[in-house]
Amino acid sequence: MTARAETSARRSDPAPGMVEKRGSALWLTHVAMILGVLVVFFPIWLAFVASTVSQPEIARPPMPLLPGDRFLENYQKALFSGVNVPVAVMLFNSLVMATGIAVGKIVISILSAFAIVYFRFPARSLFFWLIFLTLMLPVEVRIVPTYEVVARFGMLNTYGGLIFPLIASATATFLFRQFFLTIPDELAEAARVDGAGPMRFFWDIVLPMSRTNIAALFVILFIYGWNQYLWPLLVTTDPAMNTIVMGLKQMFPSGDDIADWPVIMATSILAMIPPVIVVISMQKLFIRGLVDSEK
Amino acid sequence: MATVDLIDVKKRFGPAEVIRGISVAIENGEFIVIVGPSGCGKSTLLRMVAGLESVSDGEVRIDGARMNEKEPMDRDIAMVFQNYALYPHMTVRQNMGYSLKISGIPKADIARKVAQAADLLQLSDYLDRKPRQLSGGQRQRVAMGRAIVRQPKLFLFDEPLSNLDAKLRVQMRLEIRELQSKLGVTSLYVTHDQVEAMTMADRMIVMNGGVAEQIGTPLDVYERPETLFAAQFIGSPAMNVIEATTGNGQAVLANGAALTAPAAQAGPVTLGLRPEHLALDPDGPLVLEVSFAEPLGPNTLLHGRLAGSADAFTASLPGVHRLSQGRGQVRLNARPGDLHFFDPQTGRRLA
Known part of the structure; x- marks a missing residue:
């Protein structure tokens, strides 16, 4: 979020030849943008502040607006002991699950899109539309039968159980299909004449050309996987297998327990960090993948 | 190889x-x-x-x-x-x-x-x-x-x-x-x-x-x-094609113009004339009413219609020709050897 605001601020620097933006207009746009950033950023700031103070300070209104001195203490507590289970464990679980889902989805969907676009087999378009139809079914609709299947495979409380049911992706298949359709046929023909078999063509030509698309999808799917809530809640009963997003919810007090808000807030901040790192580190590729494809 | x-x-x-x-x-x-x-x-x-x-x-x-x-x-x-x-x-x-x-x-x-x-x-x-x-x-x-x-x-x-x-x-x-x-x-x-x-x-x-x-x-x-x-x-500008009747060493066009033709030909034909095979000739049988000229430098293309005919006709003459406003009439002729005869039905070459 902040990174994006930064870029747009940089863009509005008056460049020679661009539309004149001087004086009050320039100031106004900047004020509006800064206000927008503040509005968006404020809750995150509050969460950060809350994660650096002590429990009584939060409970006593008004809430502090400046960081306190408990930063190390709170984060240490969150990471290594947590409320039910150390946050470090949940972070690791989430990381495995999100990466597994993103990589798995990309591998499966790029292969199926490749098959659908480049191979002629009976009922090819039927298969495509079958895959496409599953788009209409969100996880929640098929959650009961999926749970049944996972349970019978003995995959409750395993990474496999967390990852596999979420791995098939019509959206990604569809996106890759659309991208492959824009690759000129001559390229496939040139590869055939050059002597490349189908899988060779896939490795040497299709995969490198899809690089930016893969990066964009990885970012989207990683965040999708990271933010899964309902499914991990169902298949993990062992706290050691909790993912961070559901674990965070479970830290909330039920009944008469007292919430350890500083630790919960520290956990929230920690939960945000990996997706932010993924987005920022892949930002360049990600934007290129959304805007244009290398052709 | x-x-x-x-x-x-x-x-x-x-x-x-x-x-x-x-x-x-x-x-x-x-x-x-x-x-x-x-x-x-x-x-x-x-x-x-x-x-x-x-x-x-x-x-x-x-x-x-x-x-x-x-x-x-x-x-x-x-x-x-x-x-x-x-x-x-x-x-x-x-x-x-x-x-x-x-x-x-x-x-x-x-x-x-x-x-x-x-x-x-x-x-x-x-x-x-x-x-x-x-x-x-x-x-x-x-x-x-x-x-x-x-x-x-x-x-x-x-x-x-x-x-x-x-x-x-x-x-x-x-x-x-x-x-x-x-x-x-x-x-x-x-x-x-x-x-x-x-x-x-x-x-x-x-x-x-x-x-x-x-x-x-x-x-x-x-x-x-x-x-x-x-x-x-093949050939640019494309060959002119005219319906004609041959006989007695002549090819007679629909408008009455008669070109000298090899004697062997007789009967109705589709006559082909390449624009670049036409030459100016004060006594030539073909009268071209030029509607516009394209001076290309090495040669000049005259576009128009043959007098008494509705079909487009093109002649390509070597060198530069300045026609007043690109309009006017020119008389043209072609050598008998440069005439191409095709069967009007099948479009195949005759002889």
């Missing part, structure tokens, strides 16, 4: 017959141009030789061996595509060496062959660039380079110059031809441009509607077109 034989080759897409039986024997080292308007099946024919399209009927042979069922890679051919089809993520070097890499040739050999081809095509300075950093002409050369590094038996060109601007096209035309004769590789070249066909071909196949209208050397086709289609397709 190889011979190629097409034996009554046909191609059907469902019920539609796109190639209706083409037979031609191509000699070792020959440069064959397949020329025709768009949709005539010329690219399909080339792709059948390449193995990118299946052959519905008939046989494609390379060096006498049946190729119908062989994959493109097993035919020992190289193809240059209209849009070049360079791999966008590979450098020029990788593009050119890709086929060699696949066939498992040692790296040192690949490097040597690529360097050789690049040298031949003046691409040595660009080997580490990506295709998108190259101009159209350079991309075209890379596509050529990709074809020649493999030293194939057969080059196939699918309208390779149509994405270039006019000047570059002339230059690349010469380069391709020069390269081909240097390497001596049998080549099939598809184009819709009759100038390319005329200038590059050892022999050309003039195609229309899935049929080979004529197969012959460029000058053969120009001087003795077998069909009305070939006559009008």
Whole structure:
């Protein structure tokens, strides 16, 4: 979020030849943008502040607006002991699950899109539309039968159980299909004449050309996987297998327990960090993948 | 280097017959141009030789061996595509060496062959660039380079110059031809441009509607077109075509004008007259009412109608002619030997 605001601020620097933006207009746009950033950023700031103070300070209104001195203490507590289970464990679980889902989805969907676009087999378009139809079914609709299947495979409380049911992706298949359709046929023909078999063509030509698309999808799917809530809640009963997003919810007090808000807030901040790192580190590729494809 | 034989080759897409039986024997080292308007099946024919399209009927042979069922890679051919089809993520070097890499040739050999081809095509300075950093002409050369590094038996060109601007096209035309004769590789070249066909071909196949209208050397086709289609397709501006009746050593047009004709002809004919074979003649039988003139420098094109006729007619006269406002009347004549006669029904050449 902040990174994006930064870029747009940089863009509005008056460049020679661009539309004149001087004086009050320039100031106004900047004020509006800064206000927008503040509005968006404020809750995150509050969460950060809350994660650096002590429990009584939060409970006593008004809430502090400046960081306190408990930063190390709170984060240490969150990471290594947590409320039910150390946050470090949940972070690791989430990381495995999100990466597994993103990589798995990309591998499966790029292969199926490749098959659908480049191979002629009976009922090819039927298969495509079958895959496409599953788009209409969100996880929640098929959650009961999926749970049944996972349970019978003995995959409750395993990474496999967390990852596999979420791995098939019509959206990604569809996106890759659309991208492959824009690759000129001559390229496939040139590869055939050059002597490349189908899988060779896939490795040497299709995969490198899809690089930016893969990066964009990885970012989207990683965040999708990271933010899964309902499914991990169902298949993990062992706290050691909790993912961070559901674990965070479970830290909330039920009944008469007292919430350890500083630790919960520290956990929230920690939960945000990996997706932010993924987005920022892949930002360049990600934007290129959304805007244009290398052709 | 190889011979190629097409034996009554046909191609059907469902019920539609796109190639209706083409037979031609191509000699070792020959440069064959397949020329025709768009949709005539010329690219399909080339792709059948390449193995990118299946052959519905008939046989494609390379060096006498049946190729119908062989994959493109097993035919020992190289193809240059209209849009070049360079791999966008590979450098020029990788593009050119890709086929060699696949066939498992040692790296040192690949490097040597690529360097050789690049040298031949003046691409040595660009080997580490990506295709998108190259101009159209350079991309075209890379596509050529990709074809020649493999030293194939057969080059196939699918309208390779149509994405270039006019000047570059002339230059690349010469380069391709020069390269081909240097390497001596049998080549099939598809184009819709009759100038390319005329200038590059050892022999050309003039195609229309899935049929080979004529197969012959460029000058053969120009001087003795077998069909009305070939006559009008080859030559620029296109041949004038007029209905006429022949007899007694004369060809009489509908408007009454009489041209001297070889005595052998008799009966109704379709008469073909190339614009450049017409000459000014104060006593000439053809009266052209010029509606506009195009001065090209070396010659001048007069467009108009013959007096008493409604059909467009063009004459190309050598040198510069200044007609007042480009309008007026001129009298023209043609030598009997330059008259082409076609059967009005079938469009085939008479005598």
